[in-house]
Amino acid sequence: MELRFLGGVREVGRSAILVNDRLLLDYGMLTGNPPKFPVDSPDPEAVVVSHGHLDHVGAIPSLLSGDRRPPVHWTPPTRELALTLARDTLKLHGGTYDCPFTETEVRRVTQVSETHGYRETFEAAGHEVTFYNAGHIPGSAHVLVDDGETRLLYTADFHTDDQRLVEGSTARPDADVVICESTYSDVEHEPREDIERAFAESVRTTLWEGGTVVVPAFAIGRTQEMLLVCEAHDVDCYVDGMGKEVTRMLRRHPEFVRDADALKRATSNARFVTGRDGQRRRIAEKNTVIVTTSGMLSGGPAMTYVPAVRSNPTNKVALTGYQVEGTPGRELLDSGRAELDGRVMPVSAQVEWYDFSAHADREGLLAFIGEYEDDQILVNHGDRCADFAGELREKGYEASAPEHDETVVV
Structure with missing residues (x-):
C-alpha cells in the first residue's frame, strides 16, 4: 500500500492522504490569511471523508471541477456539515483566491455523495472501507481501509473520553498500519x-x-x-x-x-x-x-x-x-x-x-496506540509530530512522522 501525504502532516490543517494513487482520505484547508490547501490537486477514483471540520472537508468541492466526478463517501452528518461549510466559504470568499471552488461545484457534491453508517463496510476505488465512531463530533469516523493486502486505520480526529454531545471512541479494529492524529500529544486534559x-x-x-x-x-x-x-x-x-x-x-x-x-x-x-x-x-x-x-x-x-x-x-x-x-x-x-x-x-x-477539547490528550493517544503495539504508526495532525513519533520509538514502536508530499510504502 502506498500512502502519499498531501497535507495535515507536521501541522494542524488541510488534511489529505492519497492511498494507492486511487483513494483520497479527506481534503481540507488550513485557515489563515491566506488559507493553505493540500500540496497537490489529485484526481482520485473516490474520496472518503472522516468528519465535517474545515481542515478535513474544506476543499472537497474543488475535486469536482471540470469532468471529474469521484464519489464522496461519508456519514450523513458529515455530508450536511461539509455542505454547510462550503456554502459559508462561498458566502465569505466566493470569487477570490481564498475559495478554491464555485457554487456549481458545491451543487455537484450532492450528486456524487454516498452516505454510510458506522460499521457498514462499502467499496471505494477497489478498497473495502469501514467507518467507526471516532468520538470527536457527531458523524466523525475512524476510517479502516483494506486493499486486500494491507489494512490501514486512519484515526482522523478522535476523543477517547465521553463528551455531553458524543460518546468517546471505543472501536479498535485490527490493522497493519495506523495513521494517528497527535494534536494534544503533550497535554493532559483536566477531568x-x-x-x-x-x-x-x-x-x-x-x-x-x-x-x-x-x-x-x-x-x-x-x-x-x-x-x-x-x-x-x-x-x-x-x-x-x-x-x-x-x-x-x-x-x-x-x-x-x-x-x-x-x-x-x-x-x-x-x-x-x-x-x-x-x-x-x-x-x-x-x-x-x-x-x-x-x-x-x-x-x-x-x-x-x-x-x-x-x-x-x-x-x-x-x-x-x-x-x-x-x-x-x-x-x-x-x-x-x-x-x-x-x-x-x-x-x-x-x-x-476553558479546555473543552474534542481531541484525545496524551494519555488517550497512548492508550489508543497501545492497542497497536505491533503495527507501523504514522503520526500526523499536530504541531509536534516528529517529537511524538520519537517518543513512540523510545517506547518500542515502529513510528515516524511523514512530511509534505512524502510517499510512504507500507
Missing part, C-alpha cells in the same frame, strides 16, 4: 466535570455581579456542547452564528449524538438570535450568556458581541477551544487586546479559557 464546574461557577459569578458573558465557540460540535453544559448547570443562554443551523441539523440525526433528548432540552433552553447587529447589541447589554461563533474571534457575530462588552471589567469573554497562534482569540489571551472586525481593541472585560 471534564472539573472544567464544567469551573465554567459554570465563573459564569454564575459574572451574572450575579450584573455582567454579560460572551462564549465564543466553534459552530460544529462546540456550540452544541456548550448548550448542553449550560442546560445541565441551569444557565440560560442565547445562541448565535452558524452554530444555530448546525444545532438544528444535528437534531435530525439523533443516532449520531449521545443523548438526543438532552440535545432537545438544551436547544429549548437556548434562545436563538434571529436579528442582526442591532438586536445583538441590545442582547449584549443584558445580564446574560451568549454562545456565538467564531471560536477564535476571526469573524461571525462575535465581532459584534465582544466589542460591545469589552469595556466593562464586570463582563467576561470565556473562550472554549484551542486558540491557534496568530488568531484574534490567541492575541486576546496573550495580550488583552485583539484585532476585531478590522480594529485593534483593548479588552477590559475578563478573559478566561
Whole structure:
C-alpha cells in the first residue's frame, strides 16, 4: 500500500492522504490569511471523508471541477456539515483566491455523495472501507481501509473520553498500519466535570455581579456542547452564528449524538438570535450568556458581541477551544487586546479559557496506540509530530512522522 501525504502532516490543517494513487482520505484547508490547501490537486477514483471540520472537508468541492466526478463517501452528518461549510466559504470568499471552488461545484457534491453508517463496510476505488465512531463530533469516523493486502486505520480526529454531545471512541479494529492524529500529544486534559464546574461557577459569578458573558465557540460540535453544559448547570443562554443551523441539523440525526433528548432540552433552553447587529447589541447589554461563533474571534457575530462588552471589567469573554497562534482569540489571551472586525481593541472585560477539547490528550493517544503495539504508526495532525513519533520509538514502536508530499510504502 502506498500512502502519499498531501497535507495535515507536521501541522494542524488541510488534511489529505492519497492511498494507492486511487483513494483520497479527506481534503481540507488550513485557515489563515491566506488559507493553505493540500500540496497537490489529485484526481482520485473516490474520496472518503472522516468528519465535517474545515481542515478535513474544506476543499472537497474543488475535486469536482471540470469532468471529474469521484464519489464522496461519508456519514450523513458529515455530508450536511461539509455542505454547510462550503456554502459559508462561498458566502465569505466566493470569487477570490481564498475559495478554491464555485457554487456549481458545491451543487455537484450532492450528486456524487454516498452516505454510510458506522460499521457498514462499502467499496471505494477497489478498497473495502469501514467507518467507526471516532468520538470527536457527531458523524466523525475512524476510517479502516483494506486493499486486500494491507489494512490501514486512519484515526482522523478522535476523543477517547465521553463528551455531553458524543460518546468517546471505543472501536479498535485490527490493522497493519495506523495513521494517528497527535494534536494534544503533550497535554493532559483536566477531568471534564472539573472544567464544567469551573465554567459554570465563573459564569454564575459574572451574572450575579450584573455582567454579560460572551462564549465564543466553534459552530460544529462546540456550540452544541456548550448548550448542553449550560442546560445541565441551569444557565440560560442565547445562541448565535452558524452554530444555530448546525444545532438544528444535528437534531435530525439523533443516532449520531449521545443523548438526543438532552440535545432537545438544551436547544429549548437556548434562545436563538434571529436579528442582526442591532438586536445583538441590545442582547449584549443584558445580564446574560451568549454562545456565538467564531471560536477564535476571526469573524461571525462575535465581532459584534465582544466589542460591545469589552469595556466593562464586570463582563467576561470565556473562550472554549484551542486558540491557534496568530488568531484574534490567541492575541486576546496573550495580550488583552485583539484585532476585531478590522480594529485593534483593548479588552477590559475578563478573559478566561476553558479546555473543552474534542481531541484525545496524551494519555488517550497512548492508550489508543497501545492497542497497536505491533503495527507501523504514522503520526500526523499536530504541531509536534516528529517529537511524538520519537517518543513512540523510545517506547518500542515502529513510528515516524511523514512530511509534505512524502510517499510512504507500507
